[in-house]
Amino acid sequence: MNTGYVTIDGIPIAMEGEKNLLELIRKAGIDLPTFCYYSELSVYGACRMCMVETKEGAMVAACSTQPKEGMEILTNTPRLRRHRKMILELLLAKHCRDCTICEKNGRCRLQELANRFGITRLRFPGDTEARPDASSRCITLDTGKCILCGDCVRMCSEVQNLGILTFRNRGSRMTLGTRDGKPLAKSGCVGCGQCAAVCPTGAIVVKNDRERVWEAIGDPDTKVIAQIAPAVRVAVAEELRCAPTDNILGKLVASMHRLGFDEVFDTCTGADLTVLEESAELIARLEENRDLPLFTSCCPAWVSYLKQKHPELVSHLSSCRSPMEMFAAVIREQYKSSRKNIVHVAVMPCTAKKEEAALERLKIGGIQQVDYVITTQELIRMIRECGILFSEIEPEGLDMPFGAATGAGTIFGTAGGVTEAVLRRLSSDKSPAALRELAFRGVRGAAGLKETEVSCMGRTLRIAAVSGLKNAEDLLTRIQEGEHYDFVEVMACPGGCAGGAGQPFAAGDSRRQRSKELYAADRMSSIKRSEENSLVLSLYGGLLKGKARKLLHTEHNGEESK
Amino acid sequence: MIAATSRNTGNASRGLSGENPFYRLCLTLPLDSQALRNAGAAQGPDGPRLTENTGRILAVYEQFERFNREGCCGKCVPCREGTRHILELLERLAAGERRGEDGTLLLELADTIYSTALCSLGKTAASRIAGVFEGCPEEYLPGGGGIEEAPRVYRIDPELCRGCSRCARGCPTGAISGKIKEPFVIDPGKCVGCGACLATCAFKAVKEADV
Numbered sequence: 001m002n003t004g005y006v007t008i009d010g011i012p013i014a015m016e017g018e019k020n021l022l023e024l025i026r027k028a029g030i031d032l033p034t035f036c037y038y039s040e041l042s043v044y045g046a047c048r049m050c051m052v053e054t055k056e057g058a059m060v061a062a063c064s065t066q067p068k069e070g071m072e073i074l075t076n077t078p079r080l081r082r083h084r085k086m087i088l089e090l091l092l093a094k095h096c097r098d099c100t101i102c103e104k105n106g107r108c109r110l111q112e113l114a115n116r117f118g119i120t121r122l123r124f125p126g127d128t129e130a131r132p133d134a135s136s137r138c139i140t141l142d143t144g145k146c147i148l149c150g151d152c153v154r155m156c157s158e159v160q161n162l163g164i165l166t167f168r169n170r171g172s173r174m175t176l177g178t179r180d181g182k183p184l185a186k187s188g189c190v191g192c193g194q195c196a197a198v199c200p201t202g203a204i205v206v207k208n209d210r211e212r213v214w215e216a217i218g219d220p221d222t223k224v225i226a227q228i229a230p231a232v233r234v235a236v237a238e239e240l241r242c243a244p245t246d247n248i249l250g251k252l253v254a255s256m257h258r259l260g261f262d263e264v265f266d267t268c269t270g271a272d273l274t275v276l277e278e279s280a281e282l283i284a285r286l287e288e289n290r291d292l293p294l295f296t297s298c299c300p301a302w303v304s305y306l307k308q309k310h311p312e313l314v315s316h317l318s319s320c321r322s323p324m325e326m327f328a329a330v331i332r333e334q335y336k337s338s339r340k341n342i343v344h345v346a347v348m349p350c351t352a353k354k355e356e357a358a359l360e361r362l363k364i365g366g367i368q369q370v371d372y373v374i375t376t377q378e379l380i381r382m383i384r385e386c387g388i389l390f391s392e393i394e395p396e397g398l399d400m401p402f403g404a405a406t407g408a409g410t411i412f413g414t415a416g417g418v419t420e421a422v423l424r425r426l427s428s429d430k431s432p433a434a435l436r437e438l439a440f441r442g443v444r445g446a447a448g449l450k451e452t453e454v455s456c457m458g459r460t461l462r463i464a465a466v467s468g469l470k471n472a473e474d475l476l477t478r479i480q481e482g483e484h485y486d487f488v489e490v491m492a493c494p495g496g497c498a499g500g501a502g503q504p505f506a507a508g509d510s511r512r513q514r515s516k517e518l519y520a521a522d523r524m525s526s527i528k529r530s531e532e533n534s535l536v537l538s539l540y541g542g543l544l545k546g547k548a549r550k551l552l553h554t555e556h557n558g559e560e561s562k
Numbered sequence: 563m564i565a566a567t568s569r570n571t572g573n574a575s576r577g578l579s580g581e582n583p584f585y586r587l588c589l590t591l592p593l594d595s596q597a598l599r600n601a602g603a604a605q606g607p608d609g610p611r612l613t614e615n616t617g618r619i620l621a622v623y624e625q626f627e628r629f630n631r632e633g634c635c636g637k638c639v640p641c642r643e644g645t646r647h648i649l650e651l652l653e654r655l656a657a658g659e660r661r662g663e664d665g666t667l668l669l670e671l672a673d674t675i676y677s678t679a680l681c682s683l684g685k686t687a688a689s690r691i692a693g694v695f696e697g698c699p700e701e702y703l704p705g706g707g708g709i710e711e712a713p714r715v716y717r718i719d720p721e722l723c724r725g726c727s728r729c730a731r732g733c734p735t736g737a738i739s740g741k742i743k744e745p746f747v748i749d750p751g752k753c754v755g756c757g758a759c760l761a762t763c764a765f766k767a768v769k770e771a772d773v
Contacts, residue, residue: 174636
């Protein structure tokens with residue numbers, strides 16, 4: 001580990017194993033501008049915004065320079081300011097400047113830095129034409145807004161093991177595109193949206209379905225029913241300017257009522273159903289000793305990935321619908337005799353859910369169960385659009401008849417949560433001590449792959465929870481090489497749904513903070529096991545009687561057809 | 563002696579030999595590698611290259627920059643975006659379509675690319691640009707003396723000009739034309755403001771024009 005001191009703008013800063021100067025400089029409280037640096041991706045060094053000067057007058061890129069004892073670094077000299085402004089000017093010359101009508105308006109890194117550096121004039125001509133590829137249901141790609149920082153390219157290949165986004169051509173003719181030049185919808189994209197999450201500009205943005213939701217809300221003959229995913233509540237505080245300790249879910253419910261949603265339910269209820277169904281499925285497979293490990297099917301990006309890359313393993317997928325789809329089917333069943341049209345909107349941290357909602361195999365009687373999926377960010381926009389002062393609004397409770405959820409459902413929002421919830425279900429010891437013990441079995445935490453062993457039905461089960469499709473691929477390789485697991489949870493996004501691409505962007509500590517808040521909500525819940533959710537149990541005797549298979553499960557035959 | 567405006571010794575990554583290509587309109591170096599090295603020039607893989615005395619030295623630079631654009635990988639911003647604009651600026655300069663601040667912009671851009679480009683391809687591309695102007699008398703700078711001043715423009719006073727053609731023959735950019743024994747004129751579009759005509763005119767007919 002690097003130790004010692006580096007002098008940054010005259011102030012000695014202690015090294016604590018920082019891999020590069022940039023991290024050290026940011027630790028010193030200087031927000032050195034960058035476009036292409038993410039601590040979770042490889043260092044690329046292309047944007048050249050983080051150039052700093054050494055005492056000797058040499059210019060180095062902070063992101064790709066190792067700190068060394070005794071270095072003296074200047075981060076803010078007239079030369080550096082001039083060069084940074086010139087780089088911004090070069091980027092802006094080729095970039096669409098319709099900021100006010102851009103989906104990324106207000107959250108764009110290029111816009112922010114142009115503002116910070118006071119760029120008021122461009123001296124270079126440039127092609128600023130928009131070239132949107134809107135073929136995907138999840139994301140829109142507009143190369144006219146791309147600054148070629150490569151963040152999405154590295155995300156797609158390094159973290160998600162897909163390698164669909166890539167650079168095409170060289171030099172000044174270089175553009176972003178798909179690997180084989182096909183439109184996104186046909187490129188094998190699983191819709192995880194992580195490229196959009198790291199894109200500093202509006203080149204890759206999440207598709208927006210707000211207008212159609214507003215339309216449904218505005219129609220007096222339509223009953224608009226919403227479900228809100230567990231990860232949403234832990235990601236809105238900052239953007240809606242309220243303290244994260246407040247009763248955010250209650251405030252969200254109140255705001256959504258204000259927006260005009262007729263009923264608001266919690267997807268955690270759907271998650272409880274998933275726990276019960278998936279546990280039963282696992283037990284059945286263990287008894288028959290077939291198709292182990294059981295892969296979870298909550299994450300649509302993962303399901304799509306597996307079908308595309310490993311069709312031979314599809315039989316391992318759980319036949320369960322995702323919590324969103326299960327819950328949607330139950331809600332539709334509940335309201336099937338309503339005189340009004342039912343429009344069901346799901347508020348999700350996820351972009352791939354937009355695709356999932358439209359899947360043919362999830363329709364029941366030809367009817368799409370979830371009409372519109374909006375992301376956390378879209379909900380935040382809708383709340384802002386209505387001028388609701390989120391910090392002031394009085395929290396309200398969830399609507400009945402589905403107002404009850406458990407802590408087990410809540411932790412679905414973080415990687416390892418599904419596993420823990422299923423373990424709670426499987427565990428024969430129902431004491432609080434056993435519950436606490438489960439929390440320390442290795443399924444919590446930020447690691448991409450978490451493993452544990454539990455005894456169940458007289459045997460020891462090997463269980464893994466993995467997030468990030470590259471991590472999943474590594475695990476699949478091990479499984480195909482003969483390693484045995486009984487249950488594998490996969491979430492495509494690093495950190496699980498809390499780090500989903502529909503959320504306001506968070507990396508590192510702030511993503512871990514979201515997990516912590518979900519576990520805190522679980523601690524506060526009075527019911528912690530899905531099988532103790534009396535509401536869900538009552539469904540089996542009522543609405544689900546004889547229909548559980550149809551409403552809660554699906555067939556995984558063939559590719560994900562749209 | 564070889565009459566040439568400039569001589570490149572075969573490596574596009576190096577500037578023209580001699581510390582000041584504008585100033586040294588005629589190179590007298592013998593073409594052997596030791597002499598080239600002594601003069602601070604490197605010999606490249608293509609062997610030495612002569613440029614005809616066309617007086618269009620910017621065209622030579624344009625050629626270098628085009629080479630660079632083809633070689634650019636596109637990864638870092640200054641090289642990918644910057645060298646493209648350098649080429650455009652040079653083309654404009656060479657075509658005599660200089661706009662107000664082009665000279666300043668060219669130097670500023672070259673400075674940024676030189677200081678921040680990821681690899682030496684971009685850096686040398688930019689250092690060549692600095693070489694265009696390095697050591698030049700100030701008035702040679704596109705954009706004028708120094709960076710801030712307006713460019714110098716010359717005109718020929720028709721009353722003093724005797725039409726001897728000496729200035730036209732000495733003009734490195736071919737900007738002066740006329741009939742013998744009639745007043746000659748300077749095409750401001752081609753004039754780079756080098757002042758060679760000012761020095762050669764025996765009748766003091768070349769004047770600095772007000773801009």
